[in-house]
Amino acid sequence: MSARPLRVVGQPVPRVDALEKVTGRARYVTDLTVPGMAHAKVLRSPYAHARVKRVDATRARALSGVFAVLAGADLTWCDPYYGPAYRDRPVLAIDVARYEGEPVAAVAAVDEATAERALELVDVDYEPLTAVMTLEEALAPGAPLVHAGQPPAGHFADLSTLRPQPGTNICHQFHFARGAAAAALTGADVVVEDAYRFPSVQHVALEPHAVLAAWDETGALTLWASTQNPYSVRVELAKMFDVPLARIRVVVPHLGGGFGSKTYAKLEPLAATLARVAGRPVRLAASIPEAFQTVRRCASRVMLRVGFRRDGILVAVECDADYDVGAYADIGPRVVQKGTYTATGPYRVPHVRLEARAVYTNTTPGGAFRGFGVPQLAWALESLFDVAADRLNRDPVDLRRQNFLAHGEEFAPGDTPIDGKLEESLSRAAEAIGWTRASAADRGRGVAAMLKASVAPSVSEAIVRLHADGSVTVLASAVEMGQGARTVLAQIAAEVLSVPLDRVTVVQPDTAVTPYDQTTSSSRSTAMTGRAVQVAAEDVREQLLAIAAPSLGLAARDLALADGAVVAASRRLTYAEALALRFGMSGGELIGRGVIAPGRTAAPLGGSTPFWEMAVGAAEVSVDEETGAVRVERYVSVADVGRAINPLTLEGQDEGGVVQGLGHTLLEEMLYADGHLLNGTLLVYRVPRADDAPPELECRFVENADGSGPFGAKGAGEGSLIPVSPAVANALARLTGVRLRELPLTPERVWRALRARSSRT
Amino acid sequence: MLRPFTLHRPATAREACALLAGLGEEAAVYAGGTELLLLMKLGLLRPRHLVDVKRIGGFGDIADGPRLAIGAAVTHRAVERSALVQARCPLVGSVARHVANVRVRNVGTVGGNLAFADPHSDLATLFLTLDAAVELVSPRGSRELPLAEFVRGPWETARASDELLASVRLTPWPSGTAAAYVKFGVHERPTLAVAAALRLDGGGRGGGDRILDARVAVGCVSPRPMRVAAAEASLAGASIADVDGAARAASEIAAASVDPADDLYGSADYKREMVAVFVRRALRIAAARARGAEPSERFPHAVVA
């Protein structure tokens, strides 16, 4: 690798899609139309749990302008089940509806108004059944089962070892241990323990799920989908319709936000099914309330016992975590594994016993959401760390520093060693928040740290094409959902091939064109997809050097790329000239390929993480004690990213992560009563507004080029969100002496806790 | 998506009332549509006829007089920017500035807000302290009704189906009155709203220091907004310099007088306690204004006008 300074990587360049987005030209799924397109609407179960005895679509089908009406019982000609962990989720409810909002029937009609009217003409007989709405209800002995019998496994190899508990609502169990935790806790000088609850929250991407499905006359299927993993959607549909992968094409335009809500198939199977039966393209777009009925974060109850020696050394962690994955498993089992795997956080702990369970309930399915199980655990661990610091009479920053894993240290046997310097993030965050300076009497400060593994094993492939005029096309399937993936990939290609950024085009993900990428999630797009692009670009570079060498009379190793040309001393061969040389004409292209597929390893989760995501958050809060309203006055996030390929987009992502974290910390919670979701609309589900952002918000990065990604990059985007809730709760505790264990810290919750404190003193 | 309807645009109140009388339940009164169109989109209301009141003469006017008359079709934005409102009832303009969001203010109307009677509407709370009365017109003529009698309960008013709310009449406070309005809540609509006005002896700033009479209204926590007469009485005679004690007493009376329910906006006991907190705070701010000061204190999730 050249030691020459980087030209475009590391620069805060405006994103490559900024212009189309500020001029309204960017296209999202609901902006797309195809000739003959029908509009779909979905009839959803009003019950949390009910037998679907009869669905009569006769009147609906008779309505003029209706092309198809489907119910679960109609789906005899395909495999109607899908799901990445378990294939437990039917396209439309079959015999039983398992959550309020589950699709029971669907209509494709000439326009939305007709589709809505048709829905009203579908008659459904339900027989309500007892529902289990909470972890407690679902785990109670003799509780009604959300799923009778065990559904077949889904398409992820790392989840081939699903471990349900038959006869219960537990669909997966995760267990990890080393040393002798119980004995170590008995012998510990200080043990802190408690149960922490994390609520159900919804992603509220401003663009709800949307998909446009069209079958062609050859029986091939094309979808334009608002999805974070087109390849996962493709494999689900291939199985469902028994069509070869090559004949299913998933195209992804811009996403209006994702945050995990659009990972794995959601509405795509339904749209494809409707399109097949209707005999015409179908566009299915959810509303925001329907998004609340499609996916959410897995709520959790985490019981942790953490043991310390008197000198502050952390000796043992025991974890019993239950995650509410809702009515269908979605990727819940992996969330449970992933979250629990780093239950010990970024610390060295010799004795560990971690148990976690994924539990079905009759609620909206829980799936991936930024943080992927780790926010739920960090909420507990990082809160308890401060409780321990109090008991040990130690400074919380210092206690963390003492126990941090060191750069290069093993996290778990077989997994990647720690590839960053946690201490650096902590020091910078502490300094930025003014940790050692006395805070004002009405302010309190708190810190929290996090560690998260990225999905492994995983695969990213990329193709880079150098055209006859020296411009470049990057083909990769990282989805642009606002995080700036397209820009980062362009920067990487531009850097390796030494061309101006505006000579690089990154095409939209399209499984017919852009090669396999496992998923846009898990903070992996820079490190994995980016690395594939880098390797592909390097492949092109090698080809260029090989072409140029004889022409310039030099060995390839004596050549370099600069400003769109192969150069050596005063000799220069432009790419256009090189290609003309190679092909003997004006035309042709060089194609480079990159495949990043580390494969399975002996690591506990089946693959070694490509990088560790690590970050620290520090909050300074005030509280209006009379109302309990907490205000975050200042927040500092420091993320150890290896190399910020684009510091501008990265800072923007992390600012967004902090504020989204403030959502579940202070404001957001899906509330159920009598089996119904009470607040599935933005009128009564409160997401952060502009004036909720901390007046002082700093997002900073540690860059030691120590990652395995391009130019030493690692991953980012989740690390800014995960520490928010414990940092804020720790700050609140230091300010008021009150320790809350349930989120969100709404004014009323804080007010009650403050009153309880007052009545105790 | 909206289902088809016929849109009527009468030029006079008489015409509008005749339409309402003739169409009965098939018709809905339409001004800004910020509430009506939303309910129609949700399928909760399906009127086949909309009677648009925006073209009716006078409905878009703010008229001066012994009382300030705000036409039913006047938007919140127009109220916010009205020099007349600023001159006669400045707090009304300040409160209008904080209704919902800028888009709702540009289109939503005072009349629509009052006639819809959302239990979380905060405008009515303030208006109660201004002896507000609504003017209702019908084929039978016109009548005036005190706002407190007009708003009967959640989404329920005394308006007959063939009656139109034509205007709301506010009696500006005499000079020497200092007031404050505070609403508090996390959601789009507030958990509670408090309006407090203190009339001082001496008739002007820096004049007297005794409260001659007080107005205290609380909204959003009970089925309808209300004046709290007992709290008002407790404030009469109190000294501005010593307002904290009087405010505390008044706030406790106010808290005891409301009838909150547990809902997404808070549990009943929390709401009751917050009524006490914010009545106290509103009175403190009004008292500071009475002394010529403008308090800068602000509270998270609260709007102070």
Add this chain to the structure above:
Amino acid sequence: MSGGVTIHVIVNGRARDLEVDVHALLLDVLRDGLDLKGAKRSCDTQVCGACTVLVDGLAVSACTYLAVEADARSVLTVEGLAEGESLHPLQRAFVEAGAVQCGFCTSGMLLTARAMLAENASPTRDDVLHYLRGSLCRCTGYRKIVDAVLAAAETVR
């Protein structure tokens, strides 16, 4: 009036005669009738601001606004902000400040800010927060959006 009517609207500076249903919402007429896809349908309840357009310079929720109300008025959508290829200072500021991520809220943010600047050429940060109270963003955390609006205000001055 009922069924279909003709309205005369100046859309992004161009006079148009549009055939619309009386019950049609402005958002659908713009997106489907005029192919102006910049305004988005998101919450559909006037809370999020993704559907914001300016009618006679005032921000409205096009998702809950009858198209017929735009008759004899001018409507500005995000497509009308730039002058040809020349970006409006707000657009330029959003690009430079990194205030755009997924872009779904961007049209609404830009138009709301434009309306604000027409009323208040020297907004404070608090003024901007007040105006943007009804414009939600889930990606950016708002900081760069507010910075961009303030930067554009300075440029325009």
